[in-house]
Amino acid sequence: MSVPFLDPALTTPLARLLEGLHDLGLAWVPSLVAVVVVLRLLQLPLTLHQVRQQRARAAARDDLRALAHRYRRRSDPASQRRRLEEQRTVLRSHGVRSWGCLVLLLPVPLWLALYHLVSQLAAGSVAAGVSTAVVASFAGATLAGVPLAARGWSGDLTHLAVVLGLALTSAMLGFLTQRAAAAGTPLADDAPAAVLHLQQWLPAVSAVGVVAAAGAVPVALLVCWVANAAWQALQQGVLTRASAAIS
Incomplete structure (x- = not known):
């Protein structure tokens, strides 16, 4: 089964990487592990960004707690709007970005492509960028x-x-x-x-x-x-x- 946005745009590079690692002499299990490590290394800058965002939120916690205390008895719509505006101002002042968590979704297509590639190989299908010899070798691993x-x-x-x-x-x-x-x-x-x-x-x-x-x-x-x-x-x-x- 082919997934249009994964195959071959993302599946082919991963297939080349997996096949190249195997050609270097690695068995199939270490080759799979190495591909996972490569993907994790590529994701490392996004992980570090998320860590910085978490620390920024932690630094803003006292200010947010004081803000919540100040508005604790104000439930009217106008007060709630002002509270949200002030909350956004506090978060921005500490470097917290509203889209900070969304960057973690960027690597998802790569992981889906890897799972799609491995599933194809396990099923004996010729995946994008993979030769029949590689499929046969994988089948015997x-x-x-x-x-x-x-x-x-x-x-x-x-x-x-x-x-x-x-x-x-x-x-x-x-x-x-x-x-x-x-x-x-x-x-x-x-x-x-x-x-x-x-x-x-x-x-x-x-x-x-x-x-x-x-x-x-x-x-x-x-x-x-x-x-x-x-x-x-x-x-x-x-x-x-x-x-x-x-x-």
Whole structure:
């Protein structure tokens, strides 16, 4: 299946990169991990931008709290409009941009292209920019004796152990990363209770979702999930220590 905006504009460069890494002598699993690392390195400037935005919001928190206290007994529309205007002024003065979170969406097409490419290879399809020889080689690749193209929960004990191990590793790393990120970015004092509950439950719900979805994707894609989750966990650990050192 072809996705118009992914194939071949984004899929082809990723296919060339994956094939080139494999041609250098890397096995398919390390090649997949290396592609994930490359994408994460490309995304690093956007991540650093988001970190700066989070620190700017943290610096503005006291001013925003004072503003909320000043308007706590004013519920008329005019007062609420003035409060929003003053809130925007406070955020701008601290360098917070209204579009700050949107930049994190920029790499999404690249990740979709990678998942599309890996799914095509696992299905034995000739993806954009990939030769039939590469598809055949990928089809014979294994992890602990389990084909990278294999998917689902049905199979022998080795198959189940590999799929479950990759799924649980990715889920646990994601859970810990999201918990650490939430602890480092506390919500505003006047945040709705529903938002607080969402922040508390989202890591667990995401982890369950990863395990549930693991049976529907090829093992090769699970390798990408683990590599991506490991990078995010390491990155969050570095950011947490840096924030603690600054404060």
